[in-house]
Amino acid sequence: MPGKDVDLVVIGAGLSGCALVAALSNKGWRGTIQILEAGRGPGGRCATRRRRDAPLWRLDHGSPTLSFQSEPQGHLLDLMQSLEQRGVIRVDDDPVVGLDHHGAVVAPPDHPLLRGPRWRGIPTMASVAETLLSDGSDQVGVCFGERIQTLSRDGESWVLPGGACASNLVLSGTLLAHPRSLAMLGRSDVPLRDAVPERHDLLLDQALASIAGLNASIRWNLMLEFPAMDLDPLPRQIWLTPRAQQQFGVERLVLQRQQQGRLGLVIHGLDDGSLITPETQPQLLIIQEQRLLSVLPELLGSWPSLQRMVSNAHSLGVMRWGAAQPLEQGMPKALQWCSKARVGFCGDWIAGPGFGMAEGALQSGLDLAELIAS
Ligand SMILES: Cc1cc2nc3c(=O)[nH]c(=O)nc-3n(C[C@H](O)[C@H](O)[C@H](O)COP(=O)(O)OP(=O)(O)OC[C@H]3O[C@@H](n4cnc5c(N)ncnc54)[C@H](O)[C@@H]3O)c2cc1C
Structure with a gap:
């Protein structure tokens, strides 16, 4: 200091x-x-989560995008234009899909984070x-x-x-x-x-x-590494409908291609209200990791080749976030x-x-x- x-x-x-x-x-x-x-x-x-053992690995483990309610104005517009001109952000038009409580792909739910324009950080x-x-x-x-x-x-x-x-x-x-x-x-x-x-x-x-x-509503984000594989085009975000969120305790899945054909996946897990203190947190992280891993195969039912690889996926741990709603x-x-x-x-x-x-x-x-x- x-x-x-x-x-x-x-x-x-x-x-x-x-x-x-x-x-x-x-x-x-x-x-x-x-x-x-x-x-x-x-x-x-x-x-962005980096790894000492894999220098090219980059996983956006919190927010995957910069969401806006409407087009920026005034100084905020100047800032976004300056970032865009310097190649630090680009419009985020990567596919977002919805997932219902049967595990079927549907239109994304109506959510403030998806309603307006979005940008992505480049490269992360x-x-x-x-x-x-x-x-x-x-x-x-x-x-x-x-x-x-x-x-x-x-x-x-x-x-x-x-x-x-x-x-x-x-x-x-x-x-x-x-x-x-x-x-x-x-x-x-x-x-x-x-x-x-x-x-x-x-x-x-x-x-x-x-x-x-x-x-501050809590998110438990489980980060996974999938081994190199050939995959059809995948969405960037898979948002669960409100009923599916209730059923699976998950808000969304975020997918991010990595170098050499590997894939990073972040499961944005919802909180169950357990008291979080320095003493309870280590155990809660383990409970959340197990819970999120257990629901993942069902959530990936519409992407069978990815679903088949879940048992080969490697957990990079859970990150706890506080998110204003x-x-x-x-x-x-x-x-x-x-x-x-x-x-x-x-x-x-x-x-x-x-x-x-x-x-x-x-x-x-x-x-x-x-x-x-x-
Ligand atoms: C899981 C998740 C998904 C999200 N998805 C989206 C999305 O899709 N679109 C969107 O627009 N937004 C999304 N958000 C929200 C977005 O990430 C936030 O609005 C934004 O990053 C907040 O920035 P901030 O500077 O206000 O706060 P923060 O990013 O929280 O920055 C505060 C900083 O202060 C540091 N800090 C706090 N207390 C202390 C302390 N006592 N000592 C030292 N350092 C401290 C923290 O480490 C942190 O780095 C998401 C957030 C989460 C958690």
Whole structure:
């Protein structure tokens, strides 16, 4: 952890945090920025799983696409055009099919993530956040593998893990501001509340109350490697209808061709509401892996050659994700910057048309940059 004081610390290098630093640089904001990210690289829920034993393997194990409610406008349009021109994204017109509770192929269900335009990261989803990060100025430092569990202040400054200070703080995830931190981090109070007492910043009090009302619905994503095989054209996404989702506990399957004829498949498993704590999680990961493997053959009944290969597929483990749900309400935009406490928020959980999806994450980063730079 670097020991230099900075103007801004951003916790999280997902789409929203990376869009924020890119937009600040674009606006000529000259402050120094330190990004602290728990993961091994940028991307967050739009990240890509790589493997040490197979350097060419790339699996988009969270979001397979950037979904929008409608065509982007304003600064978001500029951003998407710039990414498209540089070959970092392309329109995602890869086939999406539906699957009903009999295992029959049907039209895809009506879902906010499928309704509007979509783009794909090239060559992988992680490329989007990686590019945004590299668009940040040379004033941006990044520290990966740094999971923040507590927040503290020294006077008006935020104290970073190594003891350095930041004048401003941005959270791009909700954990440090949400009551689920009590169980997940074993805390007695929400870390952000611990750092800033009630009534110090009335906007922050409202923001924390709003965040407490957000639900993060859990996804258990099982990643599989299929050996090299000749396959007919396959869909990119297989979305289960609502009844099929209920029956199989699966939202969708995402398929991704790999080098040398191999195939990566991600099963997006739904949660059953079990309590997740640092103690229960290892066992829950095993239970989910077994459950998802057991339903897969039935789900692949319409693709017999793939179905026959399930017993040869190799599990790459389960990843647990928290996903905001596109149909919920988010935290009002007016609370994105709490100027007295000097703390801001970005992420797909900020209210707006792109709530719970990539659109909302990118938009929130652009919006927050306007507020910080003004
Ligand atoms: C399984 C799944 C499928 C999805 N499918 C789609 C889809 O089809 N289309 C679509 O548009 N969207 C989809 N989404 C949603 C999309 O991935 C998100 O909207 C978007 O990636 C959110 O970006 P973000 O920056 O808001 O949050 P995140 O990507 O979650 O970024 C937050 C970052 O902060 C880091 N972080 C959080 N807390 C801490 C901490 N305490 N210390 C250090 N680092 C921390 C995290 O590691 C993470 O990298 C999907 C999401 C999931 C999980």
